[in-house]
Amino acid sequence: MSKRESEAAFQASLAARLKEAGTAPTGGMHMTSAPTGQSKSLDQLMEDNAPRVLDVPAPPQPASSSASPASVVHDSIIERIAVQLVVDSPWQPRTRYDETELQALGQAMKDRGQDEPMKVRKLANGQYELISGHRRIRAARLIGWPTIAATTVQMDDKQAELATLVSNETHVGLSDYERAKAYKQALDHDLATDQKEVGRLFSCSQSRVSQCLTLYKLPEPILQLLDKYPDLIAYRHARAILKLVSEFPAGEEAIVAAVESMIDHPDLELDELRSLVEKALTPKRPRPKALEPRVIGDKNGSTVFSVKLHERQIVINIKDGVDVEMAGKRTMAALREFAQMIELPEKEKSLKTKT
């Protein structure tokens, strides 16, 4: 092969080679598409993250994380409370905790001590209900601390719900569905009137809120799946699934099945998901009707081949002046390519070719 061949000619020669070898170019392997949208500049990225990343110091002031419309911290005091008296908040959107992260957090607490106290409110039965610190309390249990520093605040249920929902720490590593749940809860319980306000409460952009809430547009069976597996899919999947739903209005069952398969294959890419659904929904290729005798012409239109299809036979008549051997090779290659795309039930192949 000459190095001087043009790139296009070279690629074409490769393709021809592969066709002879019976290999479809992308056959078998799925490849994820690269993004094509406009990318932000570095400066834009920093600007967009500035208010939350650069200017806000990491440890919030004891009262600041509940500095919501209803700021209600009275008599907050920091004390060490017994770990066993602490109970989870019923409003905490998180449903699962990453063991490795908890261990790392525990190690950090062991090494450096507790960076900041948890926030709790005292219940009538003498227990402390968490407002923020669900991961810290678990880490403390892991490393066997008997007590933990906590700020005790007085809040009624509604205030505690809001404070728990918006607590920054609450949102570390939450899946999109869990976020959506929190945002929806805030809207349903009138803690916020619109998505913009939700964004303000949870210190994230309105577009992020609306992205997460998109998940609630998914068909009910998928939402039920998400209740069990909150990190099954993210917003980007939801978008793709909704597109599928609108394309295949009758295909809900297949779509749900495809999503369900992600429980075992969490890395399933969007394109793969789509092809699963398409495979299940696209009607089987209709049987080709008996081909009528037809002719295939050359560039100038004079007949080169005439083809007849019988019950189980294709008969190709080749006109004089055509390279019979090459025609045979090409036909075989085309059939081979076709054969790669189908699968016979069990019966033997019965397709025959005559030249």
Add this chain to the structure above:
Amino acid sequence: MIRKHKQFKVQAVATLLGISVDQVRRDSDEAGIEVERQAGSGPKTRLFSVENIFDLAAFRAKKHGTRFTRTKIGTIYAPKGGVGKTTATSNIGVTLALLGLRVLSCDLDFQANLTISYGYDPELTHDEAENENIPLDTCVDYHLGHLLPQWQNGQTLTLADVIKKPFGENGPHLIPSEVTLDRLEALFTVDAIMNKKPDLAIAKFLADGLSGKNKGIDLSQYDVILFDAPPAKNQTTRGALLASDFVVAPVSMEKYSTKSVSYLAGVLGEMEETHGKYPQLMILGNFYDMTRVRVAAQVIALTSKYPKAWLDKQVSTSEEFKKVLDDDENLPLVLARPSSAAAGEIRAVTKAILEKMETL
């Protein structure tokens, strides 16, 4: 430097700079670069040092005004080892500098292969260097971590404290690496748990260094900043990718690493989703043997799926790479063997990357 004092004749310099022998003579005279002459009674041929060549490249760039208006940031990354990432970074870095661009390379792998390829020894201690009479500059004391606020040792270092200049002022500069760079990843992990967005750490480092906000670290002097990322799928790598304008993914045709490009495309997709920013993908066919059908199959798969990302120029399988490693010359291949076919291919690849870079 510990490297043997390799000297280049005019012909080699002309090849490296892509200009004629006469042009080399004229420009080096005009620039007033002091070049050694061959000793003895024969013709007094000029013998250029590596530094001379980069000085000449810089002079020519100044004369022709080839600098970028904005610093371009790139990462060389593939989630698979042994596909030629470090070889690509060191050679592309050198080649860009030979084109007269000011290049800063940054080694993100604690195994420090890039650092070693530029002639440093990350395991050498100061005592050992003194005992064995090796220049102290060969030791690696600092790395990228020392320039980030996450590194809580109280020391504030400037860029000048950290960078190495393996080929002199006008050659590519290097933020080296050594084994403790691994700790940066641990610090990032703690940041992640505490919701401090470690993925933005490198972006912030670059933004502050480019805007002049960080006085001790002036990155605006560079035309190109290149990160050599480890094959690990970690926070450091993601941080570098997020901050980058482009990512060059070497794909070793020998090793079926096509799947790794697909993975990378997925990572970029997530980045676009989360941050609205992602680097432009460039795929570099590496160790390429176009006579093999298996290779051809991969090429077709990649070019049809990523037509825009595929670089038209490739690096072929070549024994030269291995020879250079054995030689212990501590020079990247383009400098060690300027006239080899492999070096020519690297220059062509670098120009292809440069063309894409200029559109970013």
